[in-house]
Amino acid sequence: MAKILRQAKCCHRCILRFFDCRNNSLYFYTEKELQLVFDHLLHQSSQSASPTCTACLGCFQYAGDDTTILQPICAKLKQEQYETDSFALVVTVPISMNHRDHLLKLHVQDQLDKQASKSKIETGLDRWKKFGIRDAKDLYRSITGRELERTSCLQYNPDSAFHIKLTLEHPATESEHLFLTQVKDPVLRVRKVKKKGMTHTIGDSRQNISEALNALTPEDAHALTTIPPTPPKERCILSNISMHHDSAYTGGRYLKLSRECSQTPWVVRGKKLADMSVSGCIMDVFKKYHRCDDLKFVTAGREDANVRMLGTGRPFYFEVVNPRHPILSTEECVQIEKEINTCSSSHVVQVRNIQQIKREDTQIIKQGEEFKRKTYQALVWFSEPLTQDILDRCNEKGSQEFVTAQNTPVRVFQRRGAAIREKTIHHLTLRKAEEVKDTHLGIVTMNTQAGTYIKEFVHGDLGRTLPNLATIAGVKAADLIELDVLEVDLEWPPSSHVV
Known part of the structure; x- marks a missing residue:
C-alpha cells in the first residue's frame, strides 16, 4: 500500500x-x-x-x-x-x-x-x-x-x-x-452571489463537501475526475x-458620585443622553494595562443615570478580550485604582478592590441577580406634612419584612413583558429631612430584594405597585426626589479570587 x-x-x-x-x-x-x-x-x-x-x-x-x-x-x-x-x-x-x-x-x-x-x-x-x-x-x-x-x-x-x-x-x-x-443527483449545490461588487461562491463549505464525498460512488468519481x-x-x-488569548477577568467595585452619569453609554436615536458613563470613565485604564482588543463590562444590577452608587460600591467585572497581558499583579491592580481615582473624572466615578478573578467567579454576579439584597436611601416628598403618626405607621410596617406586588412599570413596559413580581422589603425606616425646612420631605432608608422597582414602590405607579410607600404612610401621594444606593450585599470580589 x-x-x-x-x-x-x-x-x-x-x-x-x-x-x-x-x-x-x-x-x-x-x-x-x-x-x-x-x-x-x-x-x-x-x-x-x-x-x-x-x-x-x-x-x-x-x-x-x-x-x-x-x-x-x-x-x-x-x-x-x-x-x-x-x-x-x-x-x-x-x-x-x-x-x-x-x-x-x-x-x-x-x-x-x-x-x-x-x-x-x-x-x-x-x-x-x-x-x-x-x-x-x-x-x-x-x-x-x-x-x-x-x-x-x-x-x-x-x-x-x-x-x-x-x-x-x-x-x-x-x-x-x-x-x-x-453528478446526476448532486449533494453539493453551489451558487454565486455578488456582495460589495465582488462575486462569491456559496454552498461549498467543508461540511457540504464531506457530505457530497460520502455520497459519491466510485463510478461517478472515475467518470468526473482524475x-x-x-x-x-x-x-x-x-x-x-x-x-x-482566551479571555481574562478582572473585577472590583465602583462608586458613582454623580446624578448625571449612566452606567454604560446611553444613546437613543443617535443622541447621547448622558455625557459620561461608568464604563467610559474606567475602561481605557484597564485596556491599557491588559493590552487587549476589547472589554466587556458586566455589573451586579444597574442604577439609573440620576441615581448615585455610594457606600462600598457596586460589584463589576471586565471580560478582557484577547489580552496580551492577561494576568495583573497586585501592584498593577493598586496602580489602576490610583489612576482612576485621581484622574479628571474621579469626582464622578471611583473604583476599589480591583483584583484578578477566575472565570467561574463571574457566576456569583449572575446567580446573585435574584437573591442579593440592596440598601437604598431616598429623599421623598409626601402630599401631607410628615406627622408623628405618618412616621410611626411607616416605621412600624418597616420593622418587619413584607412583600410588595409590582406589575411591570409603565416606564419599562416597552422592553419588559407584562408580569406581577413579588419583591420583599426586608427593612424600612422613615425620618424627617431635618436638613431642609420643607415638612413634606422625608428620608427613607430601606433594604430590599434585588429587582425591586424603588421608584414605583415610592409613588405606586398608578396603583400598579401595592402596597407602596404612599399607602403605607396613609397619604394621597408620595414622590421620589433623589435616590442613592448605599449597599449591594454581595461578597465581591470573592474570597477565592486568586488566579
Whole structure:
C-alpha cells in the first residue's frame, strides 16, 4: 500500500497518515531520516527530488519549515508581545485536501482490488477498507508545534490559553471540488452571489463537501475526475497568521458620585443622553494595562443615570478580550485604582478592590441577580406634612419584612413583558429631612430584594405597585426626589479570587 501511495507521488508523511499511524514521535524524525526509510522500503533512489505531494499539496513536506513557516510566526509573536509560556495551534488546511484524500483512498482500493483478484488474497484489502485517514490538522500541529517549540522557546500545549491560528491555502486547486456538482443527483449545490461588487461562491463549505464525498460512488468519481489526482506544480502557502488569548477577568467595585452619569453609554436615536458613563470613565485604564482588543463590562444590577452608587460600591467585572497581558499583579491592580481615582473624572466615578478573578467567579454576579439584597436611601416628598403618626405607621410596617406586588412599570413596559413580581422589603425606616425646612420631605432608608422597582414602590405607579410607600404612610401621594444606593450585599470580589 505504501508503494501505491508513493507511485501516486504522496510524501512519506502522508503515507504515514494514510496508514493512520498514531505514534506521534514518528513525525518528529527529520525529513532525511524518513526519506531514507521509505527509499529503502520501496527500492527508490534517495537522490531523486521529491515533487509536491499529491495529497497534502506540500503542507506536511514543508511543515516546520524555518523560512516560510517558523520565521513569520516568530515575527508575529515579537510584534504582538503576548505574555505566555505556552501555545496551542489551530490549523486550517487547503479545502482541496478533503477530496484529494478521498480520491487517493479510492485509488489505493482500486490497486488492491487488482492485486487481490490476481493473488486471490483479500486480507490486505479488507484491512485497508477499515482504515481511517488520520486528520491532516493533527499531523500538521504535531510537526509544526514541535519545531515552533524549539524556535520560540514556548511550550507546545494543546490546552494552552494562547492560540496561534495558521491558514494554509492552495489557490491552484481551490475549485477542484466543483466536480461534485456534476453528478446526476448532486449533494453539493453551489451558487454565486455578488456582495460589495465582488462575486462569491456559496454552498461549498467543508461540511457540504464531506457530505457530497460520502455520497459519491466510485463510478461517478472515475467518470468526473482524475484518480489518482494530478500532482500539483506548486506547494501550498501560509496565507494568514492570527493569534488569540482566551479571555481574562478582572473585577472590583465602583462608586458613582454623580446624578448625571449612566452606567454604560446611553444613546437613543443617535443622541447621547448622558455625557459620561461608568464604563467610559474606567475602561481605557484597564485596556491599557491588559493590552487587549476589547472589554466587556458586566455589573451586579444597574442604577439609573440620576441615581448615585455610594457606600462600598457596586460589584463589576471586565471580560478582557484577547489580552496580551492577561494576568495583573497586585501592584498593577493598586496602580489602576490610583489612576482612576485621581484622574479628571474621579469626582464622578471611583473604583476599589480591583483584583484578578477566575472565570467561574463571574457566576456569583449572575446567580446573585435574584437573591442579593440592596440598601437604598431616598429623599421623598409626601402630599401631607410628615406627622408623628405618618412616621410611626411607616416605621412600624418597616420593622418587619413584607412583600410588595409590582406589575411591570409603565416606564419599562416597552422592553419588559407584562408580569406581577413579588419583591420583599426586608427593612424600612422613615425620618424627617431635618436638613431642609420643607415638612413634606422625608428620608427613607430601606433594604430590599434585588429587582425591586424603588421608584414605583415610592409613588405606586398608578396603583400598579401595592402596597407602596404612599399607602403605607396613609397619604394621597408620595414622590421620589433623589435616590442613592448605599449597599449591594454581595461578597465581591470573592474570597477565592486568586488566579
